[in-house]
Amino acid sequence: MVQETKRFLSYICPHCAQSVIVERDLFSLAAAPAHIKCPCGKSELGVEFKPNRVQLTVPCLFCGREHTVSCSSQAFIREKALAFSCAASGLDCCYVGEEGPVYAATARLEQAVDKLGEDAAETGAFLDEIVMEEVLSELRDIAARGGISCTCGSKRWGFDVHFSAVELYCQDCGGKYRLPAATADDIDDLCCKTSIMIRGKEK
DSSP states (O other): OOGGGEEEEEEEOTTTOOEEEEEEEHHHHHHSOEEEEOTTSSOEEEEEEETTEEEEEEEOTTTSSEEEEEEEHHHHHHOSEEEEEOTTTOOEEEEEEOHHHHHHHHHHHHHHHHHHHHTTTOOOSSSOHHHHHHHHHHHHHHHHTTOEEETTSOOOEEEEEOSSEEEEEETTTOOEEEEEOSSHHHHHHHHTOSOEEEBOOOO
8 A cells, every 4th residue: 555655757858868767655746746857957857736637747858848748647646657758759758657667668768769879870760670560560460360459349440650659549439559669678568469458538
């Protein structure tokens, strides 16, 4: 029960490119807006509880802008890991959740950032074309087995390919499911899946 009152939050500072991971008490977060600053002092993650939802203001390493994102209060409090992504790059820019999943997700994002730096001189369509090819191949195999469906009950889906991710969407309710496609770990994670369930939109 003690762990349920804590949330870990992380982002990568766009100024110094260092990961910022902090632990915060849910009661203090709910009591007043929080400003989680990078030690360099040049960026901060904002968290504010609003009626039935939580709003975050996230500085983004990838596009240089601040993203204002939100989720339900229940998801913020209970989910093991929530990922918020930059629409321009398709890469995650913030994580919220339990200690283990947040640290693991942040480590993987650091790998993607390193790869982005290494490939900065190249102008490929994807962050890593080999990883993207493998992810799409695995996705095709799962689809061939009829393993993709939505919690709304539909089996009609489509997908969009981004720079470092593939986004599945339900053609009936519009629900979405994001598959990272940036590192070898993303391939391994998808290989372990026999099916994919898209989270349908709440009505």
